[in-house]
Amino acid sequence: MGSRVAPPLAIIFMDSLERDFNTSASHKPDLYMRYIDDVLGVWTHGSANLQEYFRHINDAHPSIKFTIESTDKTPSIPFLDTSITVEPTGKYTTELYIKPTSAGIILHADSAHPWKTKRAVLHSQIRRAINISSDNSARERSIEKIKDLFLNNGYNMRTISRATSCCQTSRPRPRRRATPVTRLVLPFIDDKLAQTVQAIVHKSGQQNLGVTWTNKQTIKNQLVRSALKPPPCPGGxxxxxxxxxxxxxxxxxxxxxxxxxxxxxxxxxxxxxxxxxxxxxxxxxxxxxxxxxxxxxxxxxxxxxxxxxxxxxxxxxxxxxxxxxxxxxxxxxxxxxxxxxxxxxxxxxxxxx
Incomplete structure (x- = not known):
């Protein structure tokens, strides 16, 4: 999918294909959801009919081939960032799923970003683990995965534990009506200078003035060039x-x-x-x-x-x-x-x- 238009076209094509094979199937899934190329379904018609349905959808188009994972063979199956476990009683639980092939790279603690940004990334990932998990034990396992992820990216345990405690005890704040804010866009140098500027803005008493930090000197900008050489001079x-x-x-x-x-x-x-x-x-x-x-x-x-x-x-x-x-x-x-x-x-x- 090197072109920008490729994903929307693929989604439109798959939607048309799914409508056709689900309409013509003798048995249909009780739930069928797809995100890009990952499909989650609930099947209650038996294993034999599931295999028949699997062959049916693979015959729908010569260029499209599906693979299948079911709870008949393993109690847990992944869908996107969620691991779904079905118990013998029919009850299911969910928790955070991270692919074994994941590089485990996230915004590093030593990267040239404001600490507020790093803290926001940490909080958002912990909240994601909490929201995905269906019970306390699953929540603990999910949070442990996030802890390991951030420890491997340079964050200390004290910061992670404080963020975890904050996310577990605090409630989401109700959204307030947005007020117009004038943004002062400044290049980010380091946290010390950022805190000094933030303190000056705070002391100024300007309630509708905010600071946004930016840094254009990224590794990507330094190493990647879209053109192999500059275009020729039109004047010759x-x-x-x-x-x-x-x-x-x-x-x-x-x-x-x-x-x-x-x-x-x-x-x-x-x-x-x-x-x-x-x-x-x-x-x-x-x-x-x-x-x-x-x-x-x-x-x-x-x-x-x-x-x-x-x-x-x-x-x-x-x-x-x-x-x-x-x-x-x-x-x-x-x-x-x-x-x-x-x-x-x-x-x-x-x-x-």
């Missing part, structure tokens, strides 16, 4: 931005950039959501035409009136790549505050403390 050998120093990156978009006059070393910092080559061409055109009220038009008209601007006169460099317009505005303001470029008329795009 005549691309002005490539000649100005953006060779191989002129197609980049959503960037904060710096342009430097090679004649006097004065610079300008800006941002754009478009391809950087398009924005560079606009700056170069302003310089050539001595456009009024533009940084490069004013600069070459006032400081280099006899120079015919070419790409070698305005060197280009990408300072930062951003995902959103808000991030670009903030990054541009920070770079302007750091470099104090002479050709910028504004101190910053946004006010930066």
């Amino acid at each position: 050998s005549r691309c002005h931005s490539c000649a100005a120093g953006l060779q191989g990156r002129c197609h980049s978009s959503g960037v904060v950039y710096q342009l430097t006059c090679t004649l006097c070393n004065r610079s300008y910092i800006g941002e754009t959501g478009r391809h950087i080559r398009l924005r560079y061409n606009e700056h170069l055109r302003d310089a050539k035409n001595h456009r009024m009220d533009s940084p490069w038009g004013d600069h070459f008209r006032d400081d280099h009136p006899r120079c015919r601007p070419e790409p070698q006169h305005i060197a280009a460099k990408i300072l930062q790549t951003c995902n959103t317009s808000r991030d670009r505005k903030i990054a541009e303001s920070l770079w302007i505050r750091t470099y104090r470029p002479a050709l910028n008329t504004n101190i910053a795009s946004w006010a930066v403390l």
Whole structure:
């Protein structure tokens, strides 16, 4: 299922197939539930009829073959993350099921995430074990599996025991009506800095202000690339931005950039959501035409009136790549505050403390 559309198509196909073979079957299951490719059913028509039904559904389509596990051969069968045990009396119990082939990997205690996130993951997994289990003994076995999982991922027993006690004694809080909250999105550095910022926000008295921590520097982002090589420059050998120093990156978009006059070393910092080559061409055109009220038009008209601007006169460099317009505005303001470029008329795009 490498394509995004594959799972929905598979589900639609299986739904049509199931309707056909369940309609034509001589005996039908009392309960038939499927999630993707896992099916759970309840059968009360005897083992012989079950085998006949099994052969019937396997003959429904040449490319679809089912396998079967039943409580006739083993008292417990797994379905997704639940192990279902049927006793001789007909009573059944449920508890948490973890595949023997599971890698046992979950958010590690030493990973670069806020501690609040790690604690939430721990609590959610313990609550999952509790909710799946049907009685006290099953609940204890399920919680032990979760304890082993988190111990193997660097969490200490004190933290796990405290979370277990909290989940077993606390009751779910009723949902309150959501109030609008302004989110301050900041890069996560470490827990110490996060706690300091949270304390400052709390002391500010702003009830509708929250902090969301993000970290774009993941291992996946560092190691995985969707393209084997950058796309070719659409301008070819005549691309002005490539000649100005953006060779191989002129197609980049959503960037904060710096342009430097090679004649006097004065610079300008800006941002754009478009391809950087398009924005560079606009700056170069302003310089050539001595456009009024533009940084490069004013600069070459006032400081280099006899120079015919070419790409070698305005060197280009990408300072930062951003995902959103808000991030670009903030990054541009920070770079302007750091470099104090002479050709910028504004101190910053946004006010930066």
